[in-house]
Amino acid sequence: MISESLVDLSRLQFAITAFYHFLFVPLTLGLSFILAIMESAYVLSGKQVYKDMTKFWGKLFGINFALGVTTGLTMEFQFGTNWAYYSHYVGDIFGAPLAIEGLMAFFLESTMIGLFFFGWDRLSKVQHLVVTWLVAIGSNMSALWILIANGWMQNPVGAEFNFDTMRMEMMSFTEVIFNPVAQVKFVHTVSAGYVTGAMFVLAISAYYMLKKRDLPFARRSFAIASSFGLASILSVIILGDESGYEIGDVQKVKLAAIEAEWETHEAPAAFTLFGIPDQENMETDYAIKIPYALGLIATRSVTEEVTGLKDLMAEHEVRIRNGMVAYDLLTQIKAGDRSDETMADFKSRVDDLGYGLLLKKYVENPAEATEADIQKAVDNSIPAVAPMFFTFRIMVGLGFLMLILIGLSFYYSAKGTAENQRWLLYALLFSLPAPWIACEMGWFVAEFGRQPWSIGEILPTHLSASTRSVTDILLSLAGFIAFYTVLLIVEMYLMIRFARLGPSSLHTGRYHWEQSNHTPTTASAQA
Amino acid sequence: MDYELLKIIWWVLIGVLLIGFAVTDGFDMGVGALLRVIGKTDTERRVMMNTIGPHWDGNQVWFITAGGAIFAAWPVVYAVAFSGFYWALLLVLFAMFFRPVGFEYRSKIQDTRWRSAWDWCLTIGGAVPALVFGVAFGNLLLGVPFGLDEFMRSTYTGSFWALLNPFGLLCGLVSLLMLAMHGGTYLQMRTAGDLHERARRISLLLALVVAVLFAAGGVWVSMMDGYVIQTSADLAGVVTPLDKTVVLKEAGWLDNYGKYPWMLIAPMLGFAGLILTILTSMANKGSLAFISSSLAVTGIILTAGFSLFPFLMPSSSTPDHSLTMWDVTSSQTTLNIMFWVAMVFVPIVLSYTIWGYYKMWGRLTTDFIEENQYSTY
Numbered sequence: 001m002i003s004e005s006l007v008d009l010s011r012l013q014f015a016i017t018a019f020y021h022f023l024f025v026p027l028t029l030g031l032s033f034i035l036a037i038m039e040s041a042y043v044l045s046g047k048q049v050y051k052d053m054t055k056f057w058g059k060l061f062g063i064n065f066a067l068g069v070t071t072g073l074t075m076e077f078q079f080g081t082n083w084a085y086y087s088h089y090v091g092d093i094f095g096a097p098l099a100i101e102g103l104m105a106f107f108l109e110s111t112m113i114g115l116f117f118f119g120w121d122r123l124s125k126v127q128h129l130v131v132t133w134l135v136a137i138g139s140n141m142s143a144l145w146i147l148i149a150n151g152w153m154q155n156p157v158g159a160e161f162n163f164d165t166m167r168m169e170m171m172s173f174t175e176v177i178f179n180p181v182a183q184v185k186f187v188h189t190v191s192a193g194y195v196t197g198a199m200f201v202l203a204i205s206a207y208y209m210l211k212k213r214d215l216p217f218a219r220r221s222f223a224i225a226s227s228f229g230l231a232s233i234l235s236v237i238i239l240g241d242e243s244g245y246e247i248g249d250v251q252k253v254k255l256a257a258i259e260a261e262w263e264t265h266e267a268p269a270a271f272t273l274f275g276i277p278d279q280e281n282m283e284t285d286y287a288i289k290i291p292y293a294l295g296l297i298a299t300r301s302v303t304e305e306v307t308g309l310k311d312l313m314a315e316h317e318v319r320i321r322n323g324m325v326a327y328d329l330l331t332q333i334k335a336g337d338r339s340d341e342t343m344a345d346f347k348s349r350v351d352d353l354g355y356g357l358l359l360k361k362y363v364e365n366p367a368e369a370t371e372a373d374i375q376k377a378v379d380n381s382i383p384a385v386a387p388m389f390f391t392f393r394i395m396v397g398l399g400f401l402m403l404i405l406i407g408l409s410f411y412y413s414a415k416g417t418a419e420n421q422r423w424l425l426y427a428l429l430f431s432l433p434a435p436w437i438a439c440e441m442g443w444f445v446a447e448f449g450r451q452p453w454s455i456g457e458i459l460p461t462h463l464s465a466s467t468r469s470v471t472d473i474l475l476s477l478a479g480f481i482a483f484y485t486v487l488l489i490v491e492m493y494l495m496i497r498f499a500r501l502g503p504s505s506l507h508t509g510r511y512h513w514e515q516s517n518h519t520p521t522t523a524s525a526q527a
Numbered sequence: 528m529d530y531e532l533l534k535i536i537w538w539v540l541i542g543v544l545l546i547g548f549a550v551t552d553g554f555d556m557g558v559g560a561l562l563r564v565i566g567k568t569d570t571e572r573r574v575m576m577n578t579i580g581p582h583w584d585g586n587q588v589w590f591i592t593a594g595g596a597i598f599a600a601w602p603v604v605y606a607v608a609f610s611g612f613y614w615a616l617l618l619v620l621f622a623m624f625f626r627p628v629g630f631e632y633r634s635k636i637q638d639t640r641w642r643s644a645w646d647w648c649l650t651i652g653g654a655v656p657a658l659v660f661g662v663a664f665g666n667l668l669l670g671v672p673f674g675l676d677e678f679m680r681s682t683y684t685g686s687f688w689a690l691l692n693p694f695g696l697l698c699g700l701v702s703l704l705m706l707a708m709h710g711g712t713y714l715q716m717r718t719a720g721d722l723h724e725r726a727r728r729i730s731l732l733l734a735l736v737v738a739v740l741f742a743a744g745g746v747w748v749s750m751m752d753g754y755v756i757q758t759s760a761d762l763a764g765v766v767t768p769l770d771k772t773v774v775l776k777e778a779g780w781l782d783n784y785g786k787y788p789w790m791l792i793a794p795m796l797g798f799a800g801l802i803l804t805i806l807t808s809m810a811n812k813g814s815l816a817f818i819s820s821s822l823a824v825t826g827i828i829l830t831a832g833f834s835l836f837p838f839l840m841p842s843s844s845t846p847d848h849s850l851t852m853w854d855v856t857s858s859q860t861t862l863n864i865m866f867w868v869a870m871v872f873v874p875i876v877l878s879y880t881i882w883g884y885y886k887m888w889g890r891l892t893t894d895f896i897e898e899n900q901y902s903t904y
Binding site: 062067070072073080084087088093094095099101102107110111117120162167169173466468472479483487498505506 | 873
């Protein structure tokens with residue numbers, strides 16, 4: 001049997017590398033579009049300041065992008081190194097979107113990014129503008145394919161188990177692409193990236209306004225970011241609500257865990273605004289509830305119920321027992337029994353095979369599981385509720401905070417008085433980490449909420465890991481942590497240095513630190 | 528399409544992706560490996576970096592896409608090889624971390640120690656993956672210790688250090704020097720002056736060494752055991768790596784050249800490319816030298832692929848479980864879909880890649896870097 005510490009360490013490694021990767025992705029998704037908008041303004045108006053904006057924000061984009069590329073490599077290979085059984089079991093479906101991502105999106109994004117940085121004097125104005133748009137489109141298309149892959153992990157449609165090859169195989173690629181979970185996740189995730197890009201430009205522009213330097217540059221950047229940001233944050237919130245509806249439909253356990261909904265209440269369900277979930281006694285203490293709200297979000301009705309965790313676990317128990325039989329039949333088939341009776345029986349139970357595999361964590365042969373094993377599997381058939389409950393609320397809270405900040409920024413920017421609202425500028429500067437925290441919380445909810453599955457109701461996380469030693473994983477984890485820490489320090493150092501320098505870093509002679517009435521600091525002389 | 532045909536097509540397609548990677552990102556890695564060898568001054572090193580500046584990222588996608596395509600078309604190989612070659616792959620990964628940040632960050636700060644540290648990083652980022660890829664290929668020819676259980680869970684019983692055997696290291700050296708040579712011919716084509724002259728001389732020298740080592744590798748292979756499928760289920764149908772028996776045979780890796788004499792074109796291409804690299808470098812024809820070294824790289828990789836065919840990853844501990852291109856593939860449906868995706872997108876990718884090179888073409892000089900020191904790498 002696979003040791004639990006091996007699985008836990010592999011999960012930790014995946015979580016760390018994925019969270020780290022997603023520090024850089026949302027900014028790429030959002031800032032690339034902001035660059036394209038700025039450059040469009042340059043091409044349409046012919047004003048130099050828009051070109052300078054594109055180049056300066058492009059510099060910061062580049063510093064971020066380098067680490068996005070670096071850490072993305074890890075993600076592509078980690079499925080094979082640490083999750084080999086997963087890769088075998090679902091590669092027939094899961095590999096396809098990853099390969100298409102490379103062909104359709106990465107090539108485009110990566111080829112165009114080189115032309116974006118180095119092609120200013122080699123391309124015509126319009127050609128360069130097209131290149132910039134293609135960078136944005138390419139990076140967003142890569143998000144599409146990765147979320148199709150991830151959406152399939154959450155809601156594995158269009159696939160069937162093949163006992164000859166011992167894996168899941170693709171039945172309908174269109175179902176995989178048009179998986180409703182993938183579609184809502186895609187729009188929600190890229191919108192969150194757009195908000196991140198907008199908050200980044202807003203906060204740094206606010207800093208220039210507070211310092212009263214390069215004001216025309218800062219003002220225009222602020223205006224573009226606040227309008228782009230407002231559209232984006234509205235879209236995040238509305239589409240987030242839409243994914244609540246999707247989850248309510250196909251991932252009932254995740255929804256119930258987010259809401260710490262232990263019991264199935266009469267419709268329409270109330271939304272728990274705050275409380276302290278208690279997993280052991282299966283109740284939520286100090287709950288503050290808003291009547292009707294959850295029922296409306298999850299079912300779009302006042303008459304449908306939202307199933308509680310206790311009832312879901314009872315359903316799981318039935319499926320685990322059925323899965324035990326399915327597993328037993330599978331071993332008979334593997335041993336050569338292909339009688340019509342066995343095949344028909346297996347076929348009728350194959351949907352619960354994954355539930356049978358849950359028992360592999362406790363017993364070598366699930367068909368021989370004891371009542372105690374079954375009980376353990378049932379108890380662990382839902383994720384830990386409290387982390388889900390809180391991370392979700394942090395994400396939503398930050399979302400609304402950013403709605404207010406971006407809304408005000410837009411309002412004052414339209415009025416032309418943004419640079420006078422010092423409290424707002426400070427608030428923007430200090431809220432710079434907010435979009436990143438919200439994004440990471442969102443991923444936590446999505447992935448932790450999928451547990452104990454790596455592929456929903458098909459393949460338990462526990463079985464997915466590679467057959468490696470605990471030492472291997474520990475050492476590689478240490479390697480990742482060491483590398484990533486150093487890289488993050490270097491990245492932050494450069495990012496802060498260039499953000500402080502501002503457009504003077506372009507050495508055009510037009511900006512603050514290059515004016516004769518300012519003594520250039522050593523920093524500006526160098527960079 | 529017919530399953531058997533699809534299996535063959537995917538063997539070809541993954542070969543195309545790997546060769547595409549070696550020919551494009553290969554010269555980036557070669558430039559990285561040569562950075563400290565032939566770049567004497569800061570500006571010269573910047574010239575070298577900037578010849579690949581607009582292209583290395585796009586080139587690297589060949590590597591990423593090859594990984595993705597192996598996942599999609601040969602999931603068993605992706606699972607067994609990546610988890611088995613765990614430390615070799617992590618070494619590649621850690622070395623490759625240095626490249627995006629190295630290119631992007633190095634020249635942003637004007638400090639000798641900062642820049643010199645990044646130069647080392649870029650050297651590692653170019654040389655280490657080139658070396659490890661060769662070592663991995665060498666060990667495929669030797670066979671590696673792994674087995675599968677009836678649920679297709681793989682267990683690899685070898686260690687990282689065992690990969691560093693004499694034959695593996697020879698192949699690693701071929702790979703490293705071959706890509707360094709390829710970087711050299713690229714620099715011949717894209718630089719001028721002293722740097723150009725040094726690039727010319729080093730590619731000449733490297734082509735000579737690679738020719739000798741490649742020949743030595745051939746002799747070595749003729750003296751070691753290869754793997755041969757003895758009996759199997761219908762390989763054209765639905766099979767897993769568990770459905771066959773495999774035996775070892777003396778000089779077995781040369782069997783294909785007797786069975787399909789046209790395959791001899793691969794080693795011939797390798798040697799011809801190397802000789803042409805020497806001649807064109809001597810004649811100071813940069814572009815032709817680059818084409819020659821591209822042919823050499825293609826020929827050498829094809830030689831490894833043809834010799835192994837149909838094997839991909841032979842198992843030394845359980846030869847019957849060896850992975851071949853017949854029994855590791857995805858379902859017919861997936862291979863079919865991915866085939867059409869590749870047919871549509873590979874030409875599109877090639878056309879805008881070529882457009883990118885066309886737009887950025889020309890020799891880079893130290894003067895250009897000094898004039899554009901804030902907007903170049």
